[in-house]
Amino acid sequence: MRDGCEGGGRPVVLGGTERGGDLVVRKVADLTGPGITTRFRMDATDLGIPVRAPDGRLLFVFGDTFEEARVGGGWWRSPVALYGRMSPDGELGSGQGELGSRFVWTGAVGGRHAQQLRPYAHDGPSFSTVLPTDVITIGTDMYLHVAVHQGFGNVRWSEIWRSRDTGETWHPTPARFPGTLHGGMFQLLTWAVADDGYVYVLSTGFQRDKPALLHRVPAERITDPSAYRSWGRRAGRWWARGRRDRGWAWGGRPTPVLSGRVGEMCLRPVDGRWLLTWFDEGGYRIDALVLDTPASVCETTDADRVTLIRGGAWGQEDDTHVAQLYGGYVIPGSTLDDLHLTVSQWNTAAGWPYRVMHFRVRGLTGTP
Numbered sequence: 001m002r003d004g005c006e007g008g009g010r011p012v013v014l015g016g017t018e019r020g021g022d023l024v025v026r027k028v029a030d031l032t033g034p035g036i037t038t039r040f041r042m043d044a045t046d047l048g049i050p051v052r053a054p055d056g057r058l059l060f061v062f063g064d065t066f067e068e069a070r071v072g073g074g075w076w077r078s079p080v081a082l083y084g085r086m087s088p089d090g091e092l093g094s095g096q097g098e099l100g101s102r103f104v105w106t107g108a109v110g111g112r113h114a115q116q117l118r119p120y121a122h123d124g125p126s127f128s129t130v131l132p133t134d135v136i137t138i139g140t141d142m143y144l145h146v147a148v149h150q151g152f153g154n155v156r157w158s159e160i161w162r163s164r165d166t167g168e169t170w171h172p173t174p175a176r177f178p179g180t181l182h183g184g185m186f187q188l189l190t191w192a193v194a195d196d197g198y199v200y201v202l203s204t205g206f207q208r209d210k211p212a213l214l215h216r217v218p219a220e221r222i223t224d225p226s227a228y229r230s231w232g233r234r235a236g237r238w239w240a241r242g243r244r245d246r247g248w249a250w251g252g253r254p255t256p257v258l259s260g261r262v263g264e265m266c267l268r269p270v271d272g273r274w275l276l277t278w279f280d281e282g283g284y285r286i287d288a289l290v291l292d293t294p295a296s297v298c299e300t301t302d303a304d305r306v307t308l309i310r311g312g313a314w315g316q317e318d319d320t321h322v323a324q325l326y327g328g329y330v331i332p333g334s335t336l337d338d339l340h341l342t343v344s345q346w347n348t349a350a351g352w353p354y355r356v357m358h359f360r361v362r363g364l365t366g367t368p
Contacts, residue, residue, distance in 0.1 A: 024362040025308060025320045031103060031342065031356045032062075034069050040105070040114040042080060043069040047264070048342040048356035051135045052332040053142065053166040057083050057106075060342070061132045061144065062356070065114065070351040077116035079132040079146065081109040081167060086333075103358055109167055117144070117170045118161065127156055131206075134190045134266070136199065138219050142167055147179075147187050153207050155179040155187040160223055173223035182230070182254045185213050190265040192274075192294075193219050200267065200274075200294035201228070208263040208281035211256035214294060230254040231295055248298075257298035264344075266329045267294065271336045277308065277328045284311035286328035286343065288364060290336060308361055309343060319359075324348065327356070336365045 030036060034043050045065040053059045060082050067075040087104045108114035122129055127148045135144045142163040147155045160175035177186050182203070189203040199222055201215040214231040221227035232255030233248055248255070263279035274291040287305045291297055308328070312321030327344035334340045339361040346354045 022363050023306065023308075026360050026362075027319050027322075028340075028358040028360050029102060031060075031358050033353070033355045037082070037105065037114075039112075040080075040082065040108045041067045041075060042108075042114045043067065044071060044073055044352065044354045045080070046344040046346060046354060046356060047132060047327055047329070048344070049132055049135055049266075049329050050331045050342060051137055051142065053083075054137055054140045055166045057166065058085060058332060059083055059109075059135070059142075059167045060356075061117075061135050062114075063131045064129060066354075069354075071346070071354050072351065076122050076129075077114075078122075078129050079117050079144070080114040081117060082114060083107045083109075083167075118172070126150070128152075133158070133188045133264075136191050136193065136222075138193055138199070138222065140164065143173075143222055144170060145189055145191070147206055149206070155184075155206050158187055158189075162223070175223040175225055177225055182213055183210075185210050185254070188264065190267045190276075190278075192267045192269055194269065194294070202258065202265050202267050202276070202294075202297070204258075204262045204265070208261050208279070210262060211260060212258035212262045212265065212278075213254045214257045214297065215254075216250060216294075231257065231298070255298075257295075258300075264327045264329070268330045268334075270330070270334060270339075273336065275330060275336065275339075277330060277341065279326045279328055283307075285309065286325065286341070288339075290365065306364060308339075308341070308364075309359060314347065322357075331358075338362060339364055 032045050042065045045062040047063040049061045051059050062080050064078045065080045066073040082105050084105045087102050127150045129149050130146050133145045144161045147158045150156050156179050158177045160173045161170040162173050163170045184205045186203045187206045189201050191199050191201045193199045198216040199219050202212050204210050204212040215228045217228045229250045232252035234252045261281035263281050265278040267276050274294055276289045280287050285307050286309045287307050310321050311325055312323050314323045324346055329342045331340040341359045343357050343359050
C-alpha cells in the first residue's frame with residue numbers, strides 16, 4: 001500500500017501469469033494495413049482508441065496516418081476515425097459472443113476515405129501534428145482529448161473536441177490545457193464516466209518518462225478546465241487538537257498515483273469494477289490493474305499488476321511478445337475474463353510495420 005493514500009479503497013487481487021494463474025493471450029488479427037484499410041487510404045496508422053458511439057456503433061480514433069504502408073508515406077493526417085463491428089463469421093466465431101468474432105470496418109469519418117477530424121496543416125509554424133489521447137461518450141455527445149505537438153513529444157497544449165453527431169464532425173470546445181500543466185503531466189490522458197456523475201481522469205506526459213496523476217470532473221463540466229480536481233495530498237492545516245492533517249483529498253496537491261514510466265493508458269468500467277491498462281515504457285510491456293474505484297490505483301503495488309503483453313525483439317515475436325509495442329486500449333464489449341485490446345506497433349528504424357492489432361486476453365481474473 002502506498003503510504004498516505006487514504007480513502008481510495010482496496011485493489012482487487014487478480015490471478016494472472018504474474019501470480020501463477022492461467023492467463024491466455026492471443027493475437028487475433030491486424031486491424032490496419034495493406035488490404036485491410038487500403039480503401040480508406042490509410043495503410044499506416046496507430047492507436048485505434050475505441051469507443052461506443054451514442055448510436056451504438058463502434059468508433060476507433062487513430063493517430064498519425066499515412067496513405068502508404070510506411071511512416072511518412074503520403075497524405076499525412078491526424079486524428080482520423082473508422083466505424084466498425086464484429087462479424088459473426090470470423091476467425092473466433094465460436095459462441096463467445098460479439099467480441100469472439102473477427103472485426104470488420106464499415107466506414108470512415110469523412111466519407112469514402114478517412115479524413116482528418118479537424119482541418120489544419122501539418123508541420124506548420126505553430127505545431128506539427130495533433131494526436132488523440134482518449135475519447136468518451138456522455139449521453140448523446142462525444143468528447144475527444146487531443147495533444148498539440150510541435151515535434152513529437154513537445155506538447156504545446158492539449159484541448160477537448162466535441163461531436164454531437166456520433167463522431168461524424170468534431171468542433172473545439174473552450175477546454176484548453178497548457179502543456180506545462182501539473183509539471184507536464186496533463187498532456188496524455190484516459191478518462192471514463194462513473195455512476196456518481198464524475199468523469200475520472202488519469203493523466204501523464206507524452207514522453208513516457210513520468211508517473212500518472214488522478215483527477216475528476218463533473219460530467220456536465222468536462223469542458224471547463226477550472227472544474228477539474230486532482231486527487232492528492234491536502235495542504236496541511238491545524239485541527240482543533242493541534243494535529244496536522246496530511247491526508248489525501250479531491251482538490252489536493254497533484255500527487256502521483258501510478259509509478260513508473262507511464263505511456264498510453266485506458267481506464268474503463270468493466271463488470272462492476274474499474275479496469276486500467278497501460279503501456280509501461282520502463283518495463284517494455286502492457287500491464288493491467290483491476291480496481292474497486294479509480295482512486296484505488298494509488299493503493300496498488302507492482303505485485304498487483306498483471307502483465308498482458310511483453311515487448312520483444314523483431315523476428316522473435318509470438319502472441320505474448322510484440323516488438324516495439326505500445327497502446328493497449330479496451331474494446332467496448334470486453335469483460336474481465338474476455339478482454340479485447342487494440343495494440344500498436346511501430347518499427348521506428350524501417351518505418352513499417354506501423355499498425356494497429358487486435359489482441360484477446362482470457363482469464364484476467366483467473367477464470368479463462
